[in-house]
Amino acid sequence: MVVKGRTGQPTLEEVAALAGVGRGTVSRVINNSPRVKDSTRALVEQAISQLGYVPNRAARALAGSRTDAVALVIPENEKKFFAEPYFSDIVHGVADGLADTDMQLLLTFLRTESERRRFLQYAGARRVDGVLLVSVHGSDPLPDLLAEIGLPTVLGGRRSGDEPVAYVDADNAGGARSAVGHLTASGRRAVATVTGPLDMYVAQSRLRGYEEAVRAVSGSAPDPSWIANGDFTEEGGRRATAELLARHPDLDAVFAASDVMAAGALHTLRAAGRRIPEDVAVVGFDDSPIARHTDPRLTSVRQPVEEMGRTMARVLLTALGEPESARQHVVLPTELVRRASG
């Protein structure tokens, strides 16, 4: 006949019976309540391992009104943003940060408007304990909506300088400053930049870092003609670099606000007959293998992506532990990885 319900798994009740205690006591033990006598605890733990007992998550969630699950949400408006190992690193980091918890990691892609709605319902129904949100675009309302719902949320990156929601970001402006500083320190003065899409704070920050570094050596803000907009794609990097080259045939350095764009810049510069790094130096941002293979000597700013993921997980866990804790804002340092060509 059809085997139903029972999975054959031992239940808390059976553990209690074997240990000769009540169910409440077993529950206390597996939840690390301090109000249990050591000897009793030992008894129960013995029974647990003897039976190979594993608490039933669903029952726990139902009774305790929590889920022990967090969602990692990835809005897919800009898939290109995730072509690189960035995505993979974030996921690894988050998983690592959750590793010694028994939190489950749910992965959710939000491609369409209807999927966004569905997710909000889902979140509103509290089917996760918290949310990690990456690749937040300029004016994405999702973080605010989650905040209204009262669901602990941590962003990877931020939407603006005074992001109200908890976030973990990299020091993009600082990274850009050090990249450009690296160029000027070696005597390059005609430094142009290829920016990311300026509706993203990450792109604004990197541009700002560039401007600050230029001002630091020239005493004034760079002329806008030294700035060309890309979109974080290689093709965008090529196009923007071509513009820059047309406007300033004498440029001797380019700071690309992403490594993929740096790869594009390198291609365009080479195609135009410029030698790297004799004629033009290039510095990128992100330290991706793609760019390194385009030119192994490419100097780049490295963001600690995996650690960002780990930190996001940690921040969320903290927020889950102390519901009324202030929103945490973490900015991790970047690092300039020098190779020959910068």
Next chain:
Amino acid sequence: MVVKGRTGQPTLEEVAALAGVGRGTVSRVINNSPRVKDSTRALVEQAISQLGYVPNRAARALAGSRTDAVALVIPENEKKFFAEPYFSDIVHGVADGLADTDMQLLLTFLRTESERRRFLQYAGARRVDGVLLVSVHGSDPLPDLLAEIGLPTVLGGRRSGDEPVAYVDADNAGGARSAVGHLTASGRRAVATVTGPLDMYVAQSRLRGYEEAVRAVSGSAPDPSWIANGDFTEEGGRRATAELLARHPDLDAVFAASDVMAAGALHTLRAAGRRIPEDVAVVGFDDSPIARHTDPRLTSVRQPVEEMGRTMARVLLTALGEPESARQHVVLPTELVRRASG
């Protein structure tokens, strides 16, 4: 006054009350049971949307003994294997394949032996309905253990030619044949190969494809001296290519069993003064951006990775629907992407 534990979420009971029906009927409606009069169904659906009702997953799981969740498991013995977009594509594909289900996607990395044990416990406790397992290494016992437990499992790739567990793989041997065939068709006869780690079936298959293609033109199996082992890393590709070059200075083509290794091969060949493709042609496998940026003209075999993920999800869903269905084995075709340099 007595309001306790309530999360504020409407329950099935409230829906039933509002619709003026019993709870069982509401349950039937949300589970698409055919045994409901259309008019009643409409009534219930009206109440559901009026209340914004979302079924409680935990309660459902507890009562129905299923979880509506599948785990995507990634054994991390060989992290290098996932440096490329492969991982990202698989995940996207799986998510896509699950998109119009309300299955949740759990992500699980297995780094240590203790994590493996924990996962087996977890799986044994039936906290997921099924498992997707990628990057299965040569003699990994995990798939068999899951099969014993009776948990529907689908592999991405396989462990051997007669893999008993359901799997979705790419036609690696066929891809390798077409790659090498492409080289020989253009007159190259001195074709060497850089293999992957031969304890992986994927590497064996690609080597077999190479051997078959060589035999097809030369009439006999290639001498082992034309074969050098890599490990799917760039450095491995460099080393193996250097060996080949030392053994056969006259080689005029290389088939690399992965694109990252192809990148390594290109670097080594260039460093040795060989011109690509005048002196030596290179063909890779996987069609990764890394390799394309090393040489934009690199011809590669493309595996439909995202579709593999999608298919894995589909196969698993089928297995969940028909528990006694035969193990499905799917092999997806690969495609040669010709560019100038092959």
Next chain:
DNA sequence: ATGAAAGCGCTAACAC
């Protein structure tokens, strides 16, 4: 410190 008991929200058997 521990046992007893009341749910958590749902599914599935069973009646009608």
Next chain:
DNA sequence: GTGTTAGCGCTTTCAT
């Protein structure tokens, strides 16, 4: 077809 009811396995008062 539809209502009723008994659990699913756990957490959490409330007594003791």
